[in-house]
Amino acid sequence: MTSNLFTPLTIRGTEFPNRAWMAPMCQYSADTSGPGTGAPNDWHVQHYGSRAVGGTGLILVEATAVTAEGRISIGDLGIWSDDQVPAHRRLTDLMRAHGTVPGVQLAHAGRKATSDLEFNGGRALAPDEGGWVPVAPSAVAFSESRPVPHALTREEIQDVVAAFAAAARRALAAGYEVVEIHGAHGYLLHEFLSPVSNRRDDEYGGSFENRTRLAVEVTDAVRAAVGETVPVFFRVSATDWIEPEGWTADETVRLAAVLREHGIDLLDVSSGGSLPNAAVPTGPGYQVPFAARVRSEAGLPAGAVGLITEARQAEKILADGEADAVLIGRELLRDPYWARHAAAELGDEAYKPAQYRRS
Numbered sequence: 001m002t003s004n005l006f007t008p009l010t011i012r013g014t015e016f017p018n019r020a021w022m023a024p025m026c027q028y029s030a031d032t033s034g035p036g037t038g039a040p041n042d043w044h045v046q047h048y049g050s051r052a053v054g055g056t057g058l059i060l061v062e063a064t065a066v067t068a069e070g071r072i073s074i075g076d077l078g079i080w081s082d083d084q085v086p087a088h089r090r091l092t093d094l095m096r097a098h099g100t101v102p103g104v105q106l107a108h109a110g111r112k113a114t115s116d117l118e119f120n121g122g123r124a125l126a127p128d129e130g131g132w133v134p135v136a137p138s139a140v141a142f143s144e145s146r147p148v149p150h151a152l153t154r155e156e157i158q159d160v161v162a163a164f165a166a167a168a169r170r171a172l173a174a175g176y177e178v179v180e181i182h183g184a185h186g187y188l189l190h191e192f193l194s195p196v197s198n199r200r201d202d203e204y205g206g207s208f209e210n211r212t213r214l215a216v217e218v219t220d221a222v223r224a225a226v227g228e229t230v231p232v233f234f235r236v237s238a239t240d241w242i243e244p245e246g247w248t249a250d251e252t253v254r255l256a257a258v259l260r261e262h263g264i265d266l267l268d269v270s271s272g273g274s275l276p277n278a279a280v281p282t283g284p285g286y287q288v289p290f291a292a293r294v295r296s297e298a299g300l301p302a303g304a305v306g307l308i309t310e311a312r313q314a315e316k317i318l319a320d321g322e323a324d325a326v327l328i329g330r331e332l333l334r335d336p337y338w339a340r341h342a343a344a345e346l347g348d349e350a351y352k353p354a355q356y357r358r359s
Contacts, residue, residue: 005317006348011231011265014177016101018057020339023305024105026062028075029115038078039087045122048091052100055339057166060180063107065301066167069132070108079167083096085174092175103178106167109135110188119207121184124285137192138199143276159179165221179226180233185273189215196274212255212334216262223263234259238290249290256298266301267294303327312344
């Protein structure tokens with residue numbers, strides 16, 4: 001018998017060979033100046049290529065900025081220019097050649113933008129240091145060490161929507177087969193969702209309908225850009241971990257039902273990121289119950305993520321109906337061949353390159 005983890009999944013005609021997927025994780029390794037700014041390079045080719053050879057069913061390439069100012073750090077990937085498309089094509093061609101579905105997470109960092117590289121400390125960079133003024137729904141800084149952002153005007157909000165749509169079109173030109181909208185971890189779309197960061201008094205602030213307006217507008221624009229045959233996912237932080245003051249799990253279920261009606265195919269369910277000091281009770285599979293609620297209460301397929309490290313743990317999540325796929329994060333940084341090792345443990349046959357069959 002085939003395990004749940006290695007049972008294929010089809011969404012809008014795209015077949016995923018298994019349900020062991022790679023969560024988007026920033027590498028902070030794109031070129032930071034010159035014509036290659038924001039484009040994937042040799043590091044990304046070997047990094048993502050290794051996980052494709054390792055049998056991962058879907059690779060969601062790290063947060064890829066829809067504008068230059070939407071980067072978390074100066075080393076983030078971007079897809080705001082047609083000039084960046086050929087470098088992304090190197091990634092998608094390699095993934096596809098090894099049986100992996102290539103996907104990309106489209107992102108805007110909002111008030112958490114303009115950082116130095118994470119491994120340089122990740123401090124905020126001022127404009128005279130190569131940084132820029134970040135933007136947000138309201139002029140509320142993420143922390144005392146971060147700059148106060150510029151509050152977006154209505155016209156600038158529509159520019160953001162257009163940037164997501166243009167990035168989605170470039171993603172298809174680059175060969176990506178799945179597009180994920182990043183609405184989690186305290187970045188721009190999440191900033192609009194959460195009362196922690198959204199203090200607006202216009203149609204983009206206040207009520208649930210107003211705070212979710214931008215997420216819906218971006219979803220509509222991306223769906224229109226990619227057509228009806230391309231899977232579109234949405235990543236959400238299910239809770240700010242400061243209920244009831246912040247974004248809540250109940251609101252996530254409500255949003256999931258709305259996004260389902262607007263063409264989202266799967267909710268990638270994470271949590272946190274709105275505050276630097278939120279008390280998050282981490283532990284194995286600690287975010288899985290949020291995905292289970294989305295799946296059962298909103299009727300939207302869900303991906304589970306968060307300290308999922310063991311094959312049998314992942315298998316149980318799927319067997320219990322708590323998620324439709326599992327997204328592996330840090331464990332795939334430690335072990336590029338996690339999916340192959342999981343298949344062996346569960347007694348499944350996994351694709352193996354001809355070069356490795358003697359193993």
